[in-house]
Amino acid sequence: MNSLPKSKNKTCNIPCLTKKNKRELIKLANENKFKIDEKLKLADYKFQLLLKYANKVKFSYSNIKSREYLEKIIPCFPEPMLFLGWAKYTENYNKICEMVSVDINKKVNPDITTDITKVDFVEKVKQRHKSYKSIINNGTIGWGINDPKQINNALQNCKKVLANDGVMLLGWNVKAYEGHSEDTTITIPMMKKYLKNAGFKNIKLIYNAKDEWKQIYIICTNK
Numbered sequence: 001m002n003s004l005p006k007s008k009n010k011t012c013n014i015p016c017l018t019k020k021n022k023r024e025l026i027k028l029a030n031e032n033k034f035k036i037d038e039k040l041k042l043a044d045y046k047f048q049l050l051l052k053y054a055n056k057v058k059f060s061y062s063n064i065k066s067r068e069y070l071e072k073i074i075p076c077f078p079e080p081m082l083f084l085g086w087a088k089y090t091e092n093y094n095k096i097c098e099m100v101s102v103d104i105n106k107k108v109n110p111d112i113t114t115d116i117t118k119v120d121f122v123e124k125v126k127q128r129h130k131s132y133k134s135i136i137n138n139g140t141i142g143w144g145i146n147d148p149k150q151i152n153n154a155l156q157n158c159k160k161v162l163a164n165d166g167v168m169l170l171g172w173n174v175k176a177y178e179g180h181s182e183d184t185t186i187t188i189p190m191m192k193k194y195l196k197n198a199g200f201k202n203i204k205l206i207y208n209a210k211d212e213w214k215q216i217y218i219i220c221t222n223k
C-alpha cells in the first residue's frame with residue numbers, strides 16, 4: 001500500500017466501469033492510449049482496463065488477498081458510492097473511483113464525520129446525495145459497530161440511504177472481535193440474518209477467505 005500515490009497527486013481517477021458497454025470501454029481505452037485486445041469478452045476487457053488505470057495511478061494492490069480483491073472490485077460498483085469506515089490505508093481509495101467517505105473519527109479525515117448507527121448519519125450523508133447506488137461497508141462491524149443493536153441500527157441506516165436499485169457490499173472478519181476474549185464471532189448465517197432482518201434482498205456470498213483474517217464479502221440489494 002505504500003506505493004499508492006501521495007494524496008497531493010490527483011492526476012487520475014479511475015472512472016466507474018459498471019454498466020459501460022464494450023464500445024464505451026474501448027473509447028476510454030483509446031482516450032488513454034491503453035492497448036487492450038478488443039476481441040476480449042466484455043468482463044475480461046473491463047478487468048484489463050481497470051488494471052491499466054491502476055497502473056496509471058501507480059496503484060499497487062496490497063499484499064492481503066482479501067484487500068486486493070476489495071480494491072479490484074470497488075470500481076465495479078455504481079456511483080454515487082458511499083464508503084463506510086475510513087483509515088490511513090484507504091486514504092487513496094477515492095482515486096480508484098469517486099466516493100463519499102464516512103467515519104466516526106474525524107482524525108482519519110473522512111468526507112463526513114458521523115456515527116453510522118445514529119439517525120444523524122442518514123441526515124448527513126443525504127446532504128451529499130439523495131441516495132447512493134452503492135455502499136461499501138467493510139470492516140465497520142466488529143471494529144466499533146459490535147453489539148446486535150448497533151449492527152441492526154447501522155444496517156437499517158444503510159438501507160435508508162441506498163437507492164432503490166442500489167447494492168451494498170458488506171465485509172467483515174468471521175472471528176472474535178479484536179481484543180475480545182469471549183467468542184464474538186459473527187458467522188455467515190448470522191450476518192445473512194442481520195441483513196434479512198434489515199430488509200436487504202438478494203443476499204449473496206461473493207468471497208470467503210480462508211486466511212488468518214477470515215474475511216467475508218457479501219453483496220445484497222435494497223429491493
Ligand SMILES: C[S@@+](CC[C@H](N)C(=O)[O-])C[C@H]1O[C@@H](n2cnc3c(N)ncnc32)[C@H](O)[C@@H]1O
Pocket residue numbers: 084085086087090102103104105108114115116117137138139140143144145
Ligand atoms: C477496520 S476500519 C475499516 C476501514 C475501511 N472501511 C476498510 O475497508 O478497511 C474500521 C473503521 O470503522 C470506524 N467505525 C467504527 N464504528 C463506527 C461507527 N459507529 N460509525 C462510523 N465509523 C465507525 C472506525 O473509526 C474505523 O476507522
